[in-house]
Amino acid sequence: MKTTSRTTNAERAGRWFGRAWRGFVRQEARAVQWLAGKGLPAGVARLLLWIVKLAVFAVLLYVAFWLALLLAFAVAAAWLVRNSELDDEKQPELRDGHSGVGLYDKDDWRIDMGDPDDP
Template identity: 40%
Template sequence: MATSQPNASLSRRAGRATARAWRWLLFRNKQFTERLIAAGAPAGLAKGVSACVLLLVVGVLLYAAFWFAAAVLILALGFGFAANAADALEEEDEPPQWRNGLLGFGLYDKDGVRIDPYDPNELE
């Protein structure tokens, strides 16, 4: 028993739309070839011109798709860098503090590492 799926997915709808556009383009290509032949052009020349026009249209579409994808990629990278910079601004480093630590009283950073110069053998 086959189940029906009332709502087609976005990829399925996009595929169907692409197939309709391709069939429309092929139909118009056939019409163009037939009109050239009806106008008195040789059949071989008409098919050659038609194929060149079809390749030109597909090339222009691929060119536009490439630049669209490049723009989307650049925008995504820009948003990624902006988000990273915003996170870096939020993380403010804690200034070093004078306190008692594992190595005695001194200047310690936020990780508990003593950063001031000291000599453990020095007696005060």
């Protein structure tokens, strides 16, 4: 058994997020002290920072909602294009059929107005 253990990627990421969080909390405390130094009560400064955090969170949720809606429409449009049967329908064509030369539909019915006795 080894005496030294290797640090996993998950542990390394957890430590990085922990350091980032501590730095964020430290900067928040500095902001509260700065606002208190400008004459704002500390409780009001904390409340102001909470309002800012909630506003940022609301903006992120708003953006995420519209991105998810855009993604849903893109997926729906791709599904509709994939399952469309526009090219499968046989188009009328000019040919010589049982009623003479003319436009015939998929059921072999002549669809143009013309006299079948005219050449």
